[in-house]
Every structure is written in C-alpha cells, then in structure tokens.
Amino acid sequence: MTERSEPASKNGVPAGRGADESGRPDEKVRRDTARRLDRAMGSLGTAAMARMEEQLLWYRALSAEDRSWVGLVAQAGIAAFVEWFGHAGEGRPTPNIEFFGTAPRELKRSVSLQQTVDLVRIVVEVVEAQVEELAAPGGEDLLRQAMLRYTRDVAFAAAQVYAREAEARGSWDARLEALIVDALVRGKVDDGLHSWAAALGWTSSPVIVFAGYSPGDDPQSVIDGLRDRGRRVGYDLLAGVQGDRLIVIVGGADSIKDAARSVAPRFGPGPIVIGPEVADLHAAAGSARAAIAGLRAAAGWPDAPRPVMAEDLLAERAIDGDPAARVQLVENVYTPLVGTPLLDTLATYLEQGTSLEATARLLFVHPNTVRYRLRKITELTGYQPTEGRSAFTLQVGLILGRLSLT
Incomplete structure (x- = not known):
C-alpha cells in the first residue's frame, strides 16, 4: 500500500493543517489564534520587558523614564501585531506600524537604530518561544509566517523613523552651525554661543579660524566634505559659506600646521588666511576678525604663502584700514x-x-x-x-x- 502524500502547501501552511481544501489558512484557526494572542498580550509584554532587562545592557543603562517609554513602544508593537493578525483577512494586508510614533523625539535620540533592532528581535523571540501555546491547533506555521512578515515591515518602519529624524537633525544642525559661524564673523558673541556649540557636540580647544574662498561647488557639499574630514582626523569643525567666502573653525588640533594640512585643500583658489590661535570658541571672534581682515588685505602681498598667518599681514591690514x-x-x-x-x-x-x-x-x-x-x-x-x-x-x-x- 502506498502512503498517501499530504496536499501541497500554499502560503506556507500545508493543506489539512489549519488550511481549507484550496490551501488558504482556515479562517477558524486564524480567529482562534487571534483570540489567544489577544488574551496573552499582557503576558507577552511583561515577558519582553523581562528579557530586555536580562539581555540588553543599553536598556538597563537608560533612565527610568526612557525604560518606561521603551516598554510602552514594545507593548504597542505587540498590540499592533495582534490587531493586524486578527484583521489580516479583512482588507488590511499592510501591518499598522504607527506605534513608533508613540515614542518622544528625545527617546529616538537616546535609543539608536541598532538598539531598536535589538528591541524588535527580543519581542520576536518572546512570541516565537510561545508559538505552540499561542497558536490554535494547526495554526503554528500561520503564526510564524505572520511574525516574519510583520517584523520585516517593522524593521523598514524603524529605518524610516530614524531616517526622518536624521534628516531633521541634519537640517537643524546645519542652521545652528551657520548661526555660530555668522555670530563669530560679526563678533556677536554671548553665552548662547556655547549652548549652540554644545548642541553640536563641540568640546575642543584650542580654536583656529581659517578664511578663504569657496571652491564654487554646492555650499552644503563643501561643508559636508569639511565635516567628514574633521571627523576622520578627530577635530571639532564648523564651517560656513558666505557669498564666495569660506570660513572654517577648527577645534582640538595639535598645531596650526596640522589643522592647515587637513582643511586647506578644501578651499578654492586664492589666499587662505589663518587667524591667531585662541583658547576657546568664545574667543574665536577675534581670530575670525583677524582672518577675514587678512583675507581682504592679502592682495597687497601677492607672493604670500598659502596659507598665511593673519599676523604676517599686519602691515597690509593696517594700510587697508583694519x-x-x-x-x-x-x-x-x-x-x-x-x-x-x-x-x-x-x-x-x-x-x-x-x-x-x-x-x-x-x-x-x-x-x-x-x-x-x-x-x-x-x-x-x-x-x-x-x-x-x-x-x-x-x-x-x-x-x-x-x-x-x-
């Protein structure tokens, strides 16, 4: 006697195991599984929090308020999955991933994208560990496949959330950087300058100001290139393009020569003038004034080195009216x-x-x-x-x- 083979599977669920004759998941199995998930939501959230506390060092290091927010996001994610699973056959093929919006912006800055992936992984592990208990008889594969699809879309959703935050943060940082450079150039320095700089992560001293001409490319691409260069060599760096003029403020360089070697190639043709080294960003206004005055007067010394110190242009600056x-x-x-x-x-x-x-x-x-x-x-x-x-x-x-x- 030949053994009768089991009907081919469709949608990953073998016919005869939680599926009707057409291979579609049996509606009764899905509804029973959804009811079980709904009753287990609270215990799933508690288990997820316990596992995060046990396995994630970064989670234990968060403040109590941030841990509470992470717990709410995890619970909201589980609830959103249960809701989606329960209505999967009612014209809602796309998971509801808006639960990421429950987190405040401050939490998105405290928790990195990698840590968010850790959070999603913990939640998936908690649900997968209880598939046999959560799924109605014959619905185990259905639940596993639903989890795979849901977590895939959640991963994309997390990436989108962090991408939007990064874009918003980048735009804000660019505006803040332009304000700082403009304030130093105009000499309008007050206590707010340090707050602005701290928001950008500025911690370095001494400070050196460079003034020259922009290479003529897109201003933002010039500034981004300078910022990337600063990160590679370990400097704090602020830059601003004002008309055809490029101002670069460097903090934390070991010497003026080292700083010049890093930033001078980013300038366009023409003189580059270096202001005197100062102790901190608050004193950089004087250095910026000297560098800009030197840039105006540099035409008086055609054979000046490039870059040249503003101190070496004192005579030309004086004649120019500085x-x-x-x-x-x-x-x-x-x-x-x-x-x-x-x-x-x-x-x-x-x-x-x-x-x-x-x-x-x-x-x-x-x-x-x-x-x-x-x-x-x-x-x-x-x-x-x-x-x-x-x-x-x-x-x-x-x-x-x-x-x-x-």
Missing part, C-alpha cells in the same frame, strides 16, 4: 622703542635704505653700535630690520606710531 592691526602694530613696534635711542636708530636705518654705514654716520656712532641696536630692536619687536618684509612692517609701525601722537 583698526585692530593698527593698534597691534603700534604696540608691537612703536611702543617698545619710544623714548630710547633705538627709535631714532630704526627710523634712520630705514630712511637710509637699510645702509649700516650711512646710519652710523648720521647718528655719529660706530657701525657696531648700530648693529647692536638693530639686534635689540629685533628682540623687542620680533621684526628684523635687515629683512625685507620685516623692514616694511617696521616702517608701517613707525608711521602709525607717529600718527597716533597727533
């Missing part, structure tokens, strides 16, 4: 020399075309005395009168010092 550069030059050049023979020596040396002998004759001193005084001038001002760029800066500083007395 009041901070004028004050700094007077303090650096004129003030240390005034009231000493060094001031007359410097003025004479520069007026005589940096001729040592001509200066000595006019001052009635030995050339060695002039050499000694020139060395003292270098020690006091940081500029060497015998070098072309330094002599030019000293000359501008002398003129500004004399004008300040009128």
